[in-house]
Amino acid sequence: MPALISFFKKAATEDRVLAAEAILEKLSNPSTKLYREFLEYVLPSFTNLNKEMQSEETRIHLLHEKVSGTLKCILECYTKQDYLEATPLSDVQYKDPAKFLPLEEIYLGAKPTAALSGGTHGLNDDQIHNFRLWCLEFFIEAARQIYLRFPLKSHQMKNLRVLDPKVVMGKTIPSIAPLAVSFPLIVRENEVNELDREWRLLHNMDLSEHAGLTASQFWHAISQMRRGDGSQEFPLLSAFMKNILCLPHSSAAVERVFSQVNLLKTKQRNRLSTDALCGLLHAKRTFTDSSCYTFQITPSHLKRMKKEMYGD
Template identity: 50%
Template sequence: MASDSDSVHSDSNEEKRLKKPQKKPYAQKYMSSWEKDPLMEKWLARSKINERHFYCEVCNADYTTVGGRSNLLKHRKSSKHVQRATTLRKQPVINNQSFKRERQVSHQIKYSEIRIAAFMVEHNIALNTADHLTKLIKAISPDSEVAKGISCSRTKCTKIVQNVTGYSQFEQIVQCLQTTKFSLLVDESTDVSATKHLALVVRFFNNGRINDVFLALIPTPIVTGQALYDHVIAFFKKHNIPYISNMIGSASDGASNMFGTHHSLSVLLKKDIPHLFLMKCICHSFALCANYACEKLPRVIEDIARDVFNYIQHSYKRLSVLKQFQEFLGLKPHKLLHPSQTRWLSLLQVVKRLLEQYDALILFFTDAVYEDKVLAADMILSRLKEKYVKIYLQFLEYVLPYFTNLNLEMQSEETKIHQLYSRVSTVYKTLLNCFLKSDYVRNTAVEKILFDNPHNFVVIEEVYLGAKVTASISNGSHGLSLEQLSDFRLRCLQFYIEACKQLVKRFNFQDPNLQVFKELGFLDPTQMRSHNSIAPLASKFPNLVHENALNDLDSEWRELKNLEINVPLAPSIDYWETVSKLKLGDGSVKFHHLSDFVRNLHCLPHSSAAVERIFSQIQLNKTKVRNRLEAETLSGILHTKTLIGNDQ
């Protein structure tokens, strides 16, 4: 019994001992004096958790201060702390001068490699040249740390163009298009490798000026209107560009896949954006007008230009002989030009050069006939000696500048859409005055003139054919028979009629839709007071001006007409930018609605010449030797060119 009682007693003592609360270990508060301890000063810091923790900068972690200083020293000897401290000792100190120097050199190397790539793009140098250029730089700068570190081979150079300079410019453009109104200029062409590309150029307002900027180059094996539309829309959706709300205009040439009546790119875009402004390139249109009109003249004129060029230009011996005759006659040793079908302004330059070198050509081909006995030279000489050939060339020298000068003006990147109606009507009336009665042209509205009615013609002898032709006929030096002279006048009259017919076909003054061009004349500060209200024009652009803002817009316009602003009148965008900076007394913009409306109108396209310039750049880079350049690399090159142009 005694043993049992002793056992119960011992069990109760054990329970009491177990139930007795344990004493919590004392957690030493963090002491700032520890940071001065030589053993801990390089890694110890105060914890942000609380006062009973410390922070180890080596381990990048917080630990408890239980145990006080002894616990900190114990942590210092732990395997984790020792391993990380050893690793950090091998790394350079951030404020070390040698480390700063290494970073500086590294930055200069990267900068130099980008500059090399940009230089090659700017000067249309093959990217393969980068292999040799890098070695050359190292060879001529053996003591330069930067030159030693450059490793910009053709692969790296290509990637810099694609993913650094090109992509940087592309991102900037996309960001602008996501928030800015823009117009789209489109064209497609086949390059030297028989690859067909669709080029996209955007026209938008940025940094106080209008920009025509290359956007994308898309390979398009199929160029139907639907295929082009699918490519354009897919591109916009891929890059999150809200084209339905932000695209206000589109321009291209008059090809059926671009501007056809039924299922072209313009028709499909118009379905998505009902108020989209569409513009056939006026430069293409005027070039076609001149080409169709020239068909009314004898074909021999164009044949002579081609035959003379083909006979002389590709032979060094013949060029040398021609140069001797040029020097004998005191003429400048200019080369002959080729009449190209794809270059809008080539015909006038060919005509001028032929007239300039006409006497030298007569001597050259006379020598070729009698000395070399060449049959082709005999045929060309006989044509050059025909009196009507020179007088036809003189007529073309007079009349073609009406087309080429307007063409040149409309190729400008400045806003010209507000001048389009007045410039086309001026050229149209000038041509009409050459063969219609002056009173009829002066007293009849331009849209009502009947240019093909013989009742309105002047007599055939009074048809104006240019100063040189008139003087030649007046003094009798033309050498034509009466029959030849009558035929010459009749053909020139047919030229005028056909030119006017083609012009009206492409710019029909009777079309109510063309009134928008007339109303856009208010953008010219010199013409603004002739417009009483811009509400009719604004109503045609509901995507630019909300109906509720029409009153505010027109009120601002009427107030501006009575405000004198001393600003240079050309270009007009400078005037309107000055207007946009005028403030009210409370600091708000005085002409807010008007400024936004005008900026967007300046983005409307008047031609697609900017896209043609893109294809010219492609031809400079993708040649017979460099015929494997892909669209991605070409896009990078074109974007880099834009970036370089912006920085200059």
Template identity: 30%
Template structure:
């Protein structure tokens, strides 16, 4: 089992911690991301997060040594070497596999690289969007110009630091609408509001020879980075191809400004900051569209062209430096060994891992050391069983499960230990993007109108939603099991919820009169109030006055406990 953790602040300024688990489902032959729980925390430091996660695992009777992998974002509170959560986790589980959020790392690399560009370029991207953001009149005028130049009718995008792909998308949209934007701002600079709205400055930047050239260069490079970012946001297993994908893209970026003879070295030995390895400025690869524009509209003089090329070179150098800093590029790193999880690599006679024990020793919870001999034999036999394997799917999640159908002469499973190891490795996380999806769902549940919902109430709703979705049916087609119906009728569901929910939360969610003192009759009150809300929401002829009288009158309080079970059955039937 692997778990993925992230912390955020919701609309009511409460710190919540979302914990998800990733495991390989043998019945469905695929990797499942499941929400474990959402808890509210007071301390978001590494030590505080460690205490919260330990408490959560203890409450659900999950031993920590079941954890084989952990993924989160790259904040110091999570991945700090000394006091981050991963440091505390490694003390309890020394063999845990830890990987920062790949998508977040790519975004940070691009952000650092953009800091090497002229400052006016970032401001230009922001100004273009802000000019249209709060004016429907301008948006309408811009649409008219889009019709004239036959440009796609699309709105300008906003540049955001928290959205990983926003910069590349904003640049691509501005280039798509370049002709329409030029005509629009030519007309805008003649209005009286120029000094306030900055239309003249935007038009000046667009007219400056070199702005479009730089945007085309950035669109070319960031487009490739965003493609990798999108690939590793996928929920499918990607860890087996992570090293090869990153290494190929890193080598491709180096080739844009580094001499060919240098690229024959190992990637880890190449220093992108070593200027002695650079190409001439005129030989830097700027992308096809940028090169074509330079031919049609050359820069004014040699000095401007040299400055432009230097900016592009600095951008590429910083991008490669950040990638080398954030991703393991050594040829003997664990990511290289994990490539054998891909069936194509495992069946290759020239595979990188000759002894599977090199990989198994890194994950002692998956295969015991006394089984290493059997594991090595099965790893070797895999190369000579191609005829038995030729009809199997070469998708990793299906292959290592389907391999269990192959049996030896004694009618025993031939690759049982190997399958157990590989199915366990399939659960290793390559990203924690799925946790971000949980926070988006939290924001849809806890809105401005329902801003007093507690963390465990939100978790209950999301867990119920995921329980239905895992059955791959629509909510209106879902049928509760007989066990669930029995638990509702006997009150087990209500008792479990009451146990998890504090009395203060019950008062916050259900109390109509907060100044009423708590007593032994609070639980019947809560039940009748819930029933009242149910009747009121579905329009049954049960007036508020009669129900509230039954709840709070002395006679009614004496009768509530005796009729509670009967009313629970009635509530179940109404629901």
């Protein structure tokens, strides 16, 4: 903040920039500092939620928990605690003033609270009142946007937590049937009993060696388990979970691929075929964790180096 004030002060006094004068006036206003400190407290909640959507790893089974946690933190700032505890999160009347805390009790973050209680803010009573109202409106709009965008009442989203290895090992969900019946195109009706049997059997196995795996790694490991005759021990369960893992939790991963395609297909290379683009994308992904001088070439790579790879 001091650096910004110095920058715009120089632009206003030395360079005579009119826009800089207006910005400097706003920055010098004591209320601006309080607004900035309030945003400094609240915005990381949305930034962290956005990071969940940006993950390359499957996170769909964690979305309900993460979104619900963020929403509850927002509601706790301005809604009565006893009402929140007695009401399901999906049914909270977040715009009802009767459910709000008194304006003076709304939580605004550590720095604004300290400034207001210590009298170091430099604002009069009307300015403080307007500041609190602005923060209340921000909380209400933030809650509204989350309710609009996320299906909190969706049982499918809640039940997807069975994908989490910690939930499997915790044995907190006795049956997978509630989730299975929601996807009739993946699991046929006559397979539900066998699927549930596999789920309950998995509960009672020692899975400690898989404790540190991600969801996709965990279910791949489960699919590799074999019976004495060499057949899969959990064929239905592993196939079902892998199909569920294919559900996208955001469009970020797809957007990254399109961005890479745009970088590869330049004006000089605007006639690249689809096969060539796919090859370049695969090569780019292969070198994500290595470089051209550390990449290990295997015999299978050499076998592919034939004239057929160049087509006609």
